[in-house]
Amino acid sequence: MASPLTHLGxxxxxxxxxxxxQQKPVLIxxxxxxxxxPISGxxxxxxALEEAVESRLVLENGESGPWELRTGPFTEEDFLSLPQTHWTLLVQAVDQWLSExxxxxxxxxxxxxxxLDDVMISYAADKGSVGPHYDHYDVFLLQAEGKRHWQQGPKVDESSPRVEGTPLNILKAFDAENSWVLEPGDMLYLPPQYSHWGIAExxxxxxxxxxxxxxxxxxxxxxxxxxAMGLPDSLRYTDAGSEPAKCPGEVDPASVARLQQQLGAWLKQPEKIAQWFGAVMTEVKYPDTVALDADxxxxxxxxxxQxxxxxxxxxxxxxxxxxxxxxxxxxxxxxAPLNFAERFVNIHKISWSDIETFPQIAGSDGLVDQLVSQGTLIYPPEDF
Structure with missing residues (x-):
């Protein structure tokens, strides 16, 4: 297992x-x-031929117009019919399929x-690109093979004009503030909403x-x-001690401030928030890929x-x-026992020594049974 980076360059x-x-871009x-x-084009x-894999093709000059988007799965004929230049293949969640x-x-x-969301990999023909755009998430762009010319522009948002006639969010105007050519091993970090445009060389x-x-x-x-599910119906907006209304029809600032304070008190449930946040942030992106295998x-x-x-x-x-x-x-x-939970999320494995140390997880219909039955715990595939 690799160790976390201690330095970026x-x-x-x-x-x-x-x-x-989450503050500003940097090239490493x-x-x-x-x-x-670790993978060739x-x-x-x-x-991208597989139905279980999410894949897309972006053609700058497509049959249906500029910045055409095609979704997989594709066929070999689809790739053979592509032009020599100006197209990009994107494959999502490659980390779910390849150990490297x-x-x-x-x-x-x-x-x-x-x-962490997933690891997407793109292969671009010469001058291939997905156009000037921005994302709502942080991303590290690691150059794996060949060269790509990256241009980085200012922060933009939903109000920025888009190119019409394409489902892609291509920015109509793009002003580069920085420009770099990345080679294998170079990496560009981009925070959310920074416009950028990468073109294959x-x-x-x-x-x-x-x-x-x-x-x-x-x-x-x-x-x-x-x-809200845990709040009693008797818990309501209150305004005891308020002053007499000067204008009965007004939603006055004092009432709004009082409601804000009460909302804060109702939401002040750190354990409830932790339970919700942990569940939301571990939702699987592709549920169909988490399923019990017969083996x-x-x-x-x-x-x-054994x-x-x-x-x-x-x-x-x-x-x-x-x-x-x-x-x-x-x-x-x-x-789950705290020591077990912390160990498991760190190494992502369960061995017999864990069962001996934490026997409470091994009961009938217990934690391990549940995780195995829903396909969360599996035997290592050959590639892993």
Whole structure:
């Protein structure tokens, strides 16, 4: 298992987190010295033929107009019919299928696991691009093969004009503030909403390590519903001690301030918020990829004593909290011994020694049974 990075190039991680994370872009030359692409463009195209894999093709000059978007799965004929230049293949969640890509995530564990979304890989023909755009998430763009010319512009938002006639959010106007050519091992970090545009110089492969964050709308809607379920009907807006109304028809500032204070008090439930947050941040992105395999239905009680380990499904997500001691897996909360939960989310494995140390997780229909039955715990695939 790889170790988390202590430096990005010559920059200590502490400096990066203090001065750049979610604040401003930074280019890290030779972030991964002597880097070799873990997957070729041809292998990536092979993945895009599979129905279970999310893939897209972007053609700058498509049959239906500029910036045409095509969604997979694709066929070999689809690739053979592509032009020589100006197209890009994007494949999501490659880390769920290849151990070499999954291992890359280990280097970024200076950021909490539950913040990481997935690892997308793009292969671009010469001059291939997905156009000038911005994202709502943090991303590290690691150049894996070939060269890509990156331009970075200012922060933009939903009000920025878009190119019409395409489902892609292509910015109509783009003013570059920085420009770099990245080679294998170089890495560009971009915080949310910074406009950027990457154009291949010859064929190239780029690895995108993206980080998720729920929107304010999702937080307010989901958390409010979660907290509201536990509030009694008798708990209501109150205004004892208020002054006589000067204008009976007015929603006055004092009343608004009083409601804000009461809302804060109603939401002041850290344990409830932790339970909600842990579940939301571990929701699996592709539920169909977390499913019980027939081979995993074999009773693990016969396998673990023989030295076999159960591992976290590469498509699954896990986290824990201390108060109350809870293991979060794939959007579900499970009471669990704190020492076990902390160990499991760190190493993503269960062995017989864990069962001996924490026998309470091994009961009939207990934690391990539940995680095996839902496909969260599996026997290591050959590639992993």
């Amino acid at each position: 010559d920059m200590p991680i502490e400096v990066f987190m203090r001065d750049y994370w 030359r030779n972030a991964f010295p002597n880097f070799e692409a 041809e292998e990536l195209a092979g993945m 890509i999954a291992e890359l995530k280990e280097y970024f564990r200076f950021i909490p696991d539950w913040r 010859g064929a190239c492969t780029t690895i995108s390590i993206g980080f998720r964050a729920p929107s304010a709308a999702v937080i307010l809607e989901d958390l409010a519903a979660e907290v 995993d239905a074999v009773d693990w009680r016969d396998q673990l004593p 030295g076999v380990q159960l591992i976290l499904n590469p498509a699954s997500r896990a986290a824990f909290c201390r108060e109350p001691a809870t293991l979060f897996v794939d959007g579900e909360a499970f009471p």
